[in-house]
Structure formats: C-alpha cells, structure tokens
C-alpha cells in the first residue's frame with residue numbers, strides 16, 4: 029500500500045547496493061544505510077514454533093541465527109539494509125539469582141567460541157552470507173570493557189576466560205562509585221556481587237594486543253561490515269583508534285549519557301556514537317502535547333556543532349533493548365509516528381529496535397525485550413507501513429542528491445510545537461500537537477511549481493511560484509515531502 033508513492037528513482041537502488049558488499053564497509057558506506065536492531069534470542073526461532081516467551085524470568089527464549097536468516101525478507105521489506113545483532117560469543121551459562129540467563133549476550137565468558145544457544149559458527153557465517161547476497165550489512169555487537177562472573181571472580185572463573193585468563197589482565201576489583209570521576213568510570217567495575225563485570229586492564233599491552241588481534245579475526249572470519257561497541261565510555265579513549273583500525277570497518281559506540289559535550293568527544297576516537305543525548309531530547313519532545321520541542325532543537329544544534337562530523341557522526345534511535353519502549357508511556361499514535369520519523373530524516377544513521385514496528389510497549393528491562401515471533405511478523409499494521417515509508421523516502425532522497433550524506437541538515441522550529449528538518453530534496457515536518465491537534469507548516473527550497481509528494485500520505489502537491497510549500501495538517505501527523 030505505502031509503496032504507491034515511491035519515487036521512481038528507487039527502482040535502481042537494489043542494483044546499486046550490490047556494489048558495496050565485497051569491500052570492508054567504511055563510515056561513509058554506512059551513512060546511507062538503515063539499521064534494524066535484532067536481539068537474537070528474541071527475534072526468530074529456528075522452527076517458527078511460536079513458543080511463548082515470558083520476559084520476566086529473563087531466561088533464554090531460544091531465538092537463533094537460523095531464525096534470523098529465515099526472516100530476512102521481513103526486515104528487508106521494510107527497507108532496512110543492515111542489521112545489528114546482539115553479542116555472539118559464549119556467555120556465562122546458567123541462571124543467576126535475580127538476574128536470569130545471559131540471553132542478551134552481554135555476560136562474556138569466552139571470546140573464542142560462539143554462544144551455542146544461538147547456533148554454530150557456521151550458522152553465523154551463513155547469516156553473514158545471506159545478508160550479503162541481499163546487499164545488506166551485518167553489524168556485530170561487541171563487549172570489550174569486561175568479562176562476567178556470577179559472584180566476584182576467583183582463579184577458577186578467570187581461568188575459564190580463555191584469551192584473558194590471568195588476574196593481572198583485569199583492573200583491581202572496585203565497583204564504580206563516582207560517575208563524575210572518569211578514572212573511576214574507566215577502571216572500576218560495572219555490575220554487582222550477583223553478576224560482577226570484571227573490568228579488563230585496557231592499559232595493558234597484552235590486553236590491547238589480544239583485543240586487536242581478536243577483532244581482526246572476527247571481522248575476517250564472519251565478514252562483518254560494522255561493529256556496535258558496548259560500554260564505550262568505560263574504556264579509556266586512546267584505546268579505541270587502534271581497535272577501530274584493527275577492525276577495519278565502521279564502528280559505533282554506546283556512550284550512555286544525557287550530555288552532548290561528553291558524548292561528542294568520543295567521535296574523535298571512533299567513527300560513530302549512539303546519540304543518547306538526542307534520544308533523551310527526542311523522547312521528551314514527543315512525550316505529550318506539551319513536550320519540549322526547543323530542547324530537541326537545541327540538542328540537535330549542539331550535536332551538529334560538537335561531534336567531529338556533526339550529526340553524521342551519530343546513529344539515532346527512539347528505542348533500544350536498554351530503555352523502556354516509547355509506547356510504554358505514550359499512546360497517542362500521532363505522537364508515536366512523529367517521534368519515529370525523527371531518526372529517519374536527520375543526518376544520523378537511523379536505527380530501529382525490533383518490535384517498534386509492531387507497536388510493542390514493554391517498559392523497563394526486561395519487559396522491553398518481547399519476542400518478535402509473538403507478532404507473527406504481520407506486515408499489515410500501521411507502524412510497519414510507517415517505517416517502510418520512512419525508509420523509502422530516505423532512500424529516494426539519498427539517490428536523488430549526491431550530497432545528501434555529506435551536507436549537514438538545517439533544523440528549525442517554526443513554532444513551539446513543530447520542528448522542521450530540511451535536507452533537500454526532503455523536507456520533514458514533525459509536531460507534538462497530537463492526534464486532536466492541527467498545525468500549518470511552511471518550508472521551501474524547491475523549484476517554482478515543482479511537483480512534490482508527501483511520502484507518508486502519498487498525496488501529491490506542488491510548490492508555489494517561489495518554490496515553497498504551505499502544508500496544513502489536521503491530525504498532527506508528520507509530513508515528509510520530496511519531489512516525485
């Protein structure tokens with residue numbers, strides 16, 4: 029349905045993307061991509077049995093790499109051309125009191141083997157191959173800061189760590205106690221005495237060499253196109269450039285903080301940074317009809333001025349596996365659609381977390397890690413169509429303008445309830461007036477009388493004699509215009 033208004037330029041895209049896959053993918057290659065975030069344990073079962081998966085006990089629900097391969101059509105049909113999968117290495121086995129299994133993949137034990145719950149090393153290679161045959165990229169989540177232990181580690185636990193199996197390769201035990209002290213953040217430990225996250229001594233040359241050799245091997249063995257790096261801010265900054273170079277592919281790091289100055293400095297050490305400050309501003313702006321649009325405007329201007337390559341240094345998201353889903357608190361579908369639009373129309377690389385397109389509404393961890401198979405992968409719901417339209421509008425704009433992924437966007441706020449992103453040929457209007465509100469929007473930069481399409485409603489319109497459009501929304505919905 030929503031493909032009716034796909035601009036004609038899109039036809040050649042599938043063909044073009046085939047040229048990209050043989051070479052190591054750089055930051056520039058990733059700028060035109062759209063990423064779908066997969067939590068392997070919760071995306072697809074090998075046999076599609078539809079087995080129930082209760083999020084509360086935090087146990088394995090048994091999603092696999094084979095399951096992902098079987099459902100790549102679902103991901104690709106929404107217009108995504110990359111997936112980020114959760115960590116794949118062997119994790120702690122068994123169940124910790126209160127914190128469950130390592131189904132999420134963040135409790136590393138042995139980096140030389142693949143987590144058997146998700147499949148075999150060959151299964152992972154088959155996933156990589158299946159993606160590449162579709163012109164899609166594979167981004168792997170990696171945890172470099174720490175290994176995990178049920179309780180504080182002892183010599184026995186450390187000897188199971190394979191590559192880093194000596195106590196002096198870890199920082200002396202202390203849990204992080206002061207987030208304003210960067211040394212404390214980098215050298216003390218995350219976790220607690222139930223599941224301790226033993227902090228690697230990333231000052232040690234043995235550790236540096238071990239990690240660099242490992243990542244070179246992983247990228248080569250599984251033909252990885254990119255990395256998502258967990259807990260980036262918990263490792264000293266000068267560690268990252270050599271690691272990035274050893275990987276030889278694009279890497280985007282998690283810097284969990286609501287502070288653009290703090291987060292942006294990491295763009296001097298690694299290709300990309302997940303836009304957490306932007307996430308906080310985005311969710312606040314569309315949280316209600318009195319959300320703060322000027323905070324989103326101000327944050328995006330800071331992003332453009334502070335990161336090494338402005339917002340191009342970031343990857344943007346509305347949801348992920350660590351934060352409550354947007355619909356756990358916001359139910360107005362107009363606000364939801366507006367908030368979802370933002371990540372797809374800015375300079376950032378867009379990321380959508382599995383289940384957002386199905387309208388999932390789980391709150392804090394672990395409720396936000398619902399199994400996708402429980403949706404039966406239906407493609408008929410409204411938000412699924414919305415994501416598909418956003419991806420196709422973005423792809424059309426990229427294909428139409430060779431400077432789309434290099435010339436910075438212009439963000440403005442025509443009124444206290446609207447925000448406008450101009451990236452010609454795309455103009456995107458978002459508003460938090462809500463489903464019962466209305467707004468007018470004026471934007472320009474087109475040719476006089478140019479024929480345009482509003483890609484979310486598929487309505488055609490024409491620019492006026494000055495190349496402007498004056499658009500009226502009666503239901504608060506976002507509008508994404510570009511030429512036919």
Ligand SMILES: *[C@@H]1O[C@H](CO)[C@@H](O)[C@H](O)[C@H]1NC(C)=O
Nearest residue numbers: 079080081082087088089090
């Ligand atoms: C996952 O597999 C394990 C081992 O076969 C099984 O005990 C468990 O019940 C399965 N989980 C679900 C949610 O089916």
Ligand SMILES: *[C@@H]1O[C@H](CO)[C@@H](O)[C@H](O)[C@H]1NC(C)=O
Nearest residue numbers: 178179180181182183184185
């Ligand atoms: C080391 O820790 C493990 C896991 O908590 C425990 O099972 C084991 O008994 C401990 N070994 C020693 C020697 O303390």
Ligand SMILES: *[C@@H]1O[C@H](CO)[C@@H](O)[C@H](O)[C@H]1NC(C)=O
Nearest residue numbers: 202209210211212213215216
């Ligand atoms: C910062 O943290 C480190 C590591 O815990 C500690 O040694 C140091 O004393 C702390 N500095 C200050 C000023 O508190």
Ligand SMILES: *[C@@H]1O[C@H](CO)[C@@H](O)[C@H](O)[C@H]1NC(C)=O
Nearest residue numbers: 285286287305308309312323
């Ligand atoms: C994030 O930081 C901004 C600017 O300091 C602040 O206005 C906003 O309330 C913060 N958001 C959250 C969710 O803490």
Ligand SMILES: *[C@@H]1O[C@H](CO)[C@@H](O)[C@H](O)[C@H]1NC(C)=O
Nearest residue numbers: 319320321322323324326327
């Ligand atoms: C909205 O955000 C702006 C920019 O950070 C801030 O100055 C203003 O106080 C905020 N307004 C409200 C109502 O919180």
Ligand SMILES: *[C@@H]1O[C@H](CO)[C@@H](O)[C@H](O)[C@H]1NC(C)=O
Nearest residue numbers: 429430431432435451452453
């Ligand atoms: C392409 O992008 C540049 C930079 O934003 C802009 O000046 C130009 O008008 C755009 N071209 C078209 C055809 O939209």
